[in-house]
Structure formats: C-alpha cells, structure tokens
Amino acid sequence: MSFHLADPCLWCIEGSSPAGVHHIIGPVYKPCPECLPICPDCAGTAVFPADFVCIGCFQGQMATLGLVPAFCPGCSGVAYLVRTDTLPEVTPHADH
Template sequence: MSPLTARRHDCPMCIDGFQPVGIHPVLGPVLVACEFTRMCTACGGCSWFPTDRTALTLRANRLAASGYAITYCLACLGISDVLPIKGDPR
C-alpha cells in the first residue's frame, strides 16, 4: 500500500491509493493520490506520479538531458512541476 493511503476504501478509480489522470506531455501516463485517501499536506495531493517505476535521480537526469527540470514534493516524492531549462536550445 502507498504511504499516502490512510484507510481502505471502495473507490472504483483507485489503484493502490492513486487515480489515473491522463498523459502528461513530458512525463507520460501519470497518477495522482486518490482524493478519498489522506492527502499530502505539502502539495495538497496535486503532485503527479508517473506510472513507470524509474528511480527519482535517473528520471531527473533523463529529463534534464531532454531539456526539462522537475520539482519533487519533499513530503510525498511526487512531481509537483516540470519546467523547461532556461537557456536550453531545444
């Protein structure tokens, strides 16, 4: 179970405490914390969780090589923002 999941519930859209929200243009398929679980108080449950299980540092390095910087929520380790790197010619 996810550390964000506070209790069992019967949410039909929930996958282990997360709900699919679509395909992010940079991150690909992403999930957010299910609204019926305990939300992260730092990001308010707004951080994205990519469906691929790439390690945090590897993901950051791959995105930097593609011209993007990511910001992680330090409480839940979800991605709270994806920004183009300034001065990157891409």
C-alpha cells in the same frame, strides 16, 4: 469475472489513481482522493510518473529535455518542471 485486490477501492490501484497523460512526463498517477488525505504541501497537484523504473531514470530523461523536476516535500510527487540552461549530471540505475 472477479477481482481479488488487497485494496477494495474502485477508484484506485493500491492507493494510486490514474490521472491522465502529462504532455511531457507521459502517463501519471495521483494519490487516490477517496483513500488518502490530500497533501497539504502541494494541495494534491503533484503527479507520479508511471513509465519510469526509478527516480534517477526519470531525472535523466527530464535532463535530456533540459528540465529538472521539483518534488513535493510532502508526498514526493512531481510538483513542477523547471527549464534549465545547464543540464544537470544524473546517474541513473545501471541495472533494472
């Protein structure tokens, strides 16, 4: 068996490495520590949800749980989740 990937790194898939399953977000990725520099803003702690088609869909799912994701300004990953008493109105994609 052989693989013909555009990215020869054995640690990642096109720059993203599987980072486990977050207890709220679900499966997540992180930028590959072998291929990419560590984000100076979050020190590489931000994660990227694997099970969402778009950011609006992700925000909508988190809103149903009473959570708002805070995104890292450097890498745009989810740095942390904020619990809120008021649910924000989010308009996700209608067509996927």
